[in-house]
Amino acid sequence: MKITKLLFAIAFFVVLVASAQEKAFTLEEIWKGAFSTEGLQSLHSMKSGKEYSVIERDAVSGAINIEVYNYESGEKTKTLVTSSSLGDLSTFQGYSFSKDENRILLSSQLEQIYRHSSRGIYHVYDVLSKGIFKVSDKKIQEPLLSPDGNKIAYVLDNNIYMLNFATGQEVQLTDDGKKNEIINGITDWVYEEEFAFVRAFDWSADSKKIAFLRFDEREVPEFSMDVYGKDLYPKQEVFKYPKAGEKNAKVSLYVADITEMTLDEIKLGDYKDFYIPRIKWTASPDVLSVQVLNRHQNSLDLIFVDAKTKTPTVVLNEKDNAYIDITDNLTFLDDNSFIWTSEKDGFNHIYHYTTTGELINQITKGAWEITNYYGYDKKNKKIYYQSVENGSINRDIYSITLDGKDKKRLSNKEGINDADFSADFSFYINYFSNSTTPYEYTLNKGNTGVIVREIKNNKGLLEKLKQYNVRPKEFSTIEINGETLNTWMIKPKDFDSAKKYPLLMFQYSGPGSQMVKNSWHSANDYWYMMLAQQGYIVVCVDGKGTGLKGAKFKKATQNDLGNLEVQDQVAAAKHFGALEYIDASRIGIWGWSYGGFMSSNCLFKAPDVFKMAIAVAPVTNWRFYDTVYTERYLMTPQENTKGYDDNSPINFVNGLKGKFLLIHGSADDNVHVQNTMQLVEALIQANKDFDWAIYPDKNHGIYGGNTRLHLYNKMTNFITNNL
DSSP: OHHHHHHHHHHHHHHHHHHHHTBOOOHHHHHTTTTOOOOOOSOEEOTTSSEEEEEEEOTTTOOEEEEEEETTTOOEEEEEEEGGGSTTOOOOSEEEEOTTSSEEEEEEEEEEOSSSOEEEEEEEEETTTOOEEESOSSOBEEEEEOTTSSEEEEEETTEEEEEETTTOOEEEOOOOOBTTTEEESBOOHHHHHHSOOOBOEEEOTTSSEEEEEEEEOTTSOEEEEEEOOSSSSOEEEEEEOOBTTSOOOEEEEEEEETTTTEEEEEOOOSOOSEEEEEEEEOSSTTEEEEEEEETTSSEEEEEEEETTTTEEEEEEEEEOSSOOOOOSOOEEOTTSOEEEEEOTTSSOEEEEEOTTSOEEEEOOOSSSOEEEEEEEETTTTEEEEEEOTTOTTOBEEEEEETTSOOOEEOOOSSSEEEEEEOTTSSEEEEEEEETTEEEEEEEEETTTOOEEEEEEOOHHHHHHHTTBOOOOOEEEEEEETTEEEEEEEEOOTTOOTTSOEEEEEEOOOOTTOOOOOSOOOOHHHHHHHHHHHTTOEEEEEEOTTOSSSOHHHHGGGTTOTTTHHHHHHHHHHHHHHTSTTEEEEEEEEEEETHHHHHHHHHHHHOTTTOSEEEEESOOSOGGGSBHHHHHHHHOOTTTOHHHHHTTOGGGGGGGOOSEEEEEEETTOSSSOTHHHHHHHHHHHHTTOOOEEEEETTOOTTOOSTTHHHHHHHHHHHHHHHHO
């Protein structure tokens, strides 16, 4: 009797353990943050190089603090700012230091505008006196402390202002700013989205001059979208959006001399229809660097402007048969020689030039890509960078001397390694993850990469995930259309090669992108594991046109977006469909944005290969998308009509046989819902049955409240009902 009870207890325990290990992922958990990772918020390396600051919330009082820690010991050295002693400012969301770190700019009440832009209330905190004052009662944009810490410049209502702390004098540097007409000191919509910057002004090193861009967008066509809200009548959002082939804003360059109180336009030369994607003062307070890019984006001039004589000099020109990527890697050394990155030898590498633009040497070389440039340590004459030398799905951290010698691999774990260096490069915080390891943060020595101490890990999440049916990504490569393509696959736990499984393919496929990489799980990855629990195999393939395998591979799709990429996904589907354990009659594909453009084309152009597709916020005709992105890869519709028409899903709706789900946010300022509406009309006129959903007042990310949960429930149900 006792033995029977003991055996029953053991059996019951085994069942409990087994069931605990079989716990299924749910969409509620995924989209309510149950599997989120811990990180470091707003880390800043103090100028000494020995300490760093972060934002933390006090667990007892709830106060928001800027805490300072010693790099080497990890001990907290001081609380620099606490919201509990800031008077009317009860909380703040971000901070930045003046160069001498005696003043701190605190942001609060931030209000998002577009992807990168926001406006908010800003205060300046004086570290020595512990005094604080508000910069403006109004919400302002992109405030920037001068290098000497005694002034601040910012943008309000499309005009630039400068406030002098010592005199209390506020000066309005421009007065012609007007919504949808003239913008001073911040970028227009298309620059923000495609050149990825908002602040279009910069202080000179001596704090005496401000260079800024002015955008005249009066001739740019307007786009409008209804914002429904909850009022009786919807509101209309109207903004300037240059679609492919249409007029861009006219951009011009100005320099304001704060001491002399003068404002001068800088004439850069005989350029027509051009972009200025970057301005930056050099190490010399009288020399401004300006990058000028032609509309086709295949010729870039680096110009040095003498601020005294207003004379521009082209010091470097880059040309490419396809296009040139814009980066923030330009670094000026004390002698005004500069570091530059370029793909001119077929792979992205680091170069060193004299102040007059003569090549000193190519610092890095090889059939691999530089993926991040961290900076230059002038004391030891070393450059720090990240690259894919250890395989294109991995990232490692390296150092190399300015003359291209003594290269060292500083990271040693296979996966994605990223770095945040101290101001003097003596230490760096290594951010590491791979497909089986959530984010680990360690302090490492800058010269050797040796780990000094662990700062934070996510072992608690790993313990939690032991209860779940976690499915690994199996990385591999496949030979498709003459190329070796990176892939991952997620299989059900009880995978049996003798069985037939339905296949869901995910891809993005946009130029220079990468979806197959050895990193920790995204929210989508948990969704794929959930689908695997339900008996699906999920696959991702990075086809031609994606990044980090050299310029030739990345730029193979030039002037023909959606052709070779679709061919690769179709060929990959056939490859997987030929495997003994894949049911070739049950292959689906999905994607978001460029991925939605792709999944639509795959379903319409290869109806006998794909049973279903989901397209979220897709471009359906590149004529509807912006000038900078679209023309970079396709030129204008007037120059390349075939490139636009041959790959527009709208033109291939007659091919639809399978099941199609189309989703968009009605307030998508990026890929306008017009794309979906035009495709819907084409499908209706072709008398094609399909499903679709519009998310009211949601932008390109389609989120907020329960929106993501609802979206993924809808997509999950569509997959289970149709694949």
